[in-house]
Amino acid sequence: MIAVETDFPQLPPALRASQPAERRGIRRDQVKLLVIDRKAEAVHHARFDRLGDMLSPGDLLVVNTSRVLPAGVRAVRASGQAIQLRPCVRRAGSWDALCVQPGPPFENIALAEGETLRIGEAVVTVAGRRTDIPLLWRLRLETADDLELILRHGEPIRYSYVPEPLPLDSYQTVYASHPGSAEAPSAGRPFSWELLAALRGRGVGLADVVLHTGLSSFQDDAFDAEHHLFEEWFEVSPETARAVNMAERVVAVGTTVVRALESAATWEGRVVPGRNWTRLSVGPERPPRAVDALITGLHEPQASHFDLLRAFVPEALLRRAYAEAVERGYLWHEFGDSALII
Amino acid sequence: MRSARCSPNHVRMNQLQGKIALITGASKGLGRAIALAFAREGAALALCARGEPALQAVASECRLLGVEVLAVPADIANPADRERLVSLTLARFGAVDVLVNNASTLGPTPLPLLVDTDPQAFEDVVRVNLTAPFLISRSLVGAMLLRGSGVVINVSSDAAVNGYPGWGGYSAAKAGLDGLTRVWAAELAGSGVTVVSVDPGDMDTEMHRAALPDDDPTALALPEYVAPAFVRLAAGGALPARLEARELLEQVAR
Numbered sequence: 001m002i003a004v005e006t007d008f009p010q011l012p013p014a015l016r017a018s019q020p021a022e023r024r025g026i027r028r029d030q031v032k033l034l035v036i037d038r039k040a041e042a043v044h045h046a047r048f049d050r051l052g053d054m055l056s057p058g059d060l061l062v063v064n065t066s067r068v069l070p071a072g073v074r075a076v077r078a079s080g081q082a083i084q085l086r087p088c089v090r091r092a093g094s095w096d097a098l099c100v101q102p103g104p105p106f107e108n109i110a111l112a113e114g115e116t117l118r119i120g121e122a123v124v125t126v127a128g129r130r131t132d133i134p135l136l137w138r139l140r141l142e143t144a145d146d147l148e149l150i151l152r153h154g155e156p157i158r159y160s161y162v163p164e165p166l167p168l169d170s171y172q173t174v175y176a177s178h179p180g181s182a183e184a185p186s187a188g189r190p191f192s193w194e195l196l197a198a199l200r201g202r203g204v205g206l207a208d209v210v211l212h213t214g215l216s217s218f219q220d221d222a223f224d225a226e227h228h229l230f231e232e233w234f235e236v237s238p239e240t241a242r243a244v245n246m247a248e249r250v251v252a253v254g255t256t257v258v259r260a261l262e263s264a265a266t267w268e269g270r271v272v273p274g275r276n277w278t279r280l281s282v283g284p285e286r287p288p289r290a291v292d293a294l295i296t297g298l299h300e301p302q303a304s305h306f307d308l309l310r311a312f313v314p315e316a317l318l319r320r321a322y323a324e325a326v327e328r329g330y331l332w333h334e335f336g337d338s339a340l341i342i
Numbered sequence: 343m344r345s346a347r348c349s350p351n352h353v354r355m356n357q358l359q360g361k362i363a364l365i366t367g368a369s370k371g372l373g374r375a376i377a378l379a380f381a382r383e384g385a386a387l388a389l390c391a392r393g394e395p396a397l398q399a400v401a402s403e404c405r406l407l408g409v410e411v412l413a414v415p416a417d418i419a420n421p422a423d424r425e426r427l428v429s430l431t432l433a434r435f436g437a438v439d440v441l442v443n444n445a446s447t448l449g450p451t452p453l454p455l456l457v458d459t460d461p462q463a464f465e466d467v468v469r470v471n472l473t474a475p476f477l478i479s480r481s482l483v484g485a486m487l488l489r490g491s492g493v494v495i496n497v498s499s500d501a502a503v504n505g506y507p508g509w510g511g512y513s514a515a516k517a518g519l520d521g522l523t524r525v526w527a528a529e530l531a532g533s534g535v536t537v538v539s540v541d542p543g544d545m546d547t548e549m550h551r552a553a554l555p556d557d558d559p560t561a562l563a564l565p566e567y568v569a570p571a572f573v574r575l576a577a578g579g580a581l582p583a584r585l586e587a588r589e590l591l592e593q594v595a596r
Contacts, residue, residue, distance in 0.1 A: 177485030
């Protein structure tokens, strides 16, 4: 566990995007694009729909097609207390889930081992806590079909900077096709099909992986700052592995794609097809081997996200880019602006 | 000679082997006939309808034909139900090759004149017959584009092009669906994803009996007779944006 330095300027609350671009009067592909050019050690400012100007024929964009679930699941304790369960790791018949208040500020609620909860008609038993991440409760489900439960009783996981619940559709990428993420793989959100088609027309390749995201926060600032790692499910197809191995430059759309491809990469950077759980942490100590460039949303420096970015960009340049983004009013988080590290 | 009452001989050709089809409004009428025809051709099916017992009955019939079936009781006018339908289908099958937007509603019967139409009833008809097919297509076309293949079949009606008294909301929504199909088709040309509107023609269905109780049902085609046209459409290939099932059936019979 690495504690992240927190000497960055505080992010002004007004820069936390509270709703998607389309509800701010612009298209999803018209968000700002912060371009971090590592070779030139320069920071440029562009718009997402001009991404093609920064890419070349032979580049391969790799997207995560995981579809976000309404993973804030309404449940009730035997006492009648309403709670929200946020499954972070889902396995057949069991969840490792956060238990929080059903509305803002979504603070953690402690459960008791052995107690039973109800999700609709379904009974859930609290088996204990995870030893490595004690805020996650190990829950036993009596049903095999947890997807039906989530889709019937869930709402999108929301943080307090999003004041109103938004439809699940607001969180989906235009290519979302494999249901399973607890939170939106939001780096790909700014892509429109119009932009993707234009990029393909210019000779930029498009490949896809699946990585089902867990939770980005355990609703406890001090705990979150400690970077607790947990496993996530990923799938890399033979077609994608082949495309990645042949590409001149691999541009990962989101840190989830980095995690998936790097989990499937051999030590010399060849990607082999596979599907599995991964606990890989890409960072300065384990730099990327298969991925060359990255498109990512903007997240607070304290977030574990930042450690991964340091694997791509020297810290001084990253700090400069972040400072410029704040100065120029870039919006942050899942509905915010975007960055290209090239 | 084949009369309109007979259904054609069903020789299983496995024309849809390996394909995954999502059919809305699959519990009765044309939707049920399409489901069975697709099952005979080997397609795996995701079926939805509001009424669960009738839906489960059709699902069982299809399973007897040896195909995998997911039955999702859902009201396509409801956003949460739509997401559940799309996500459960994608989670089970990984993809959708053929989407049949078949579910539709007449609104209240006997059919009122437009001037007598309840505003909420009009909106409900548009939501089911036009908005929901758009939104379900939108949820699935992205994945189809990524794979570079897929077929979306919108079930239209001659009410989309003719003004029959009493068919106001239905007619307007179906005309809208045809318009939507033309734009989809223009935008997706060359992408490998095909979107078509098909007018199945008059059939002896519960909906037809509710709309036109005085029609002689024995003079109408059974939905089973029309369903092979949908098999032809689902198999893909270049197609015009709007066509009549009659034309396709002639091709199929040839």
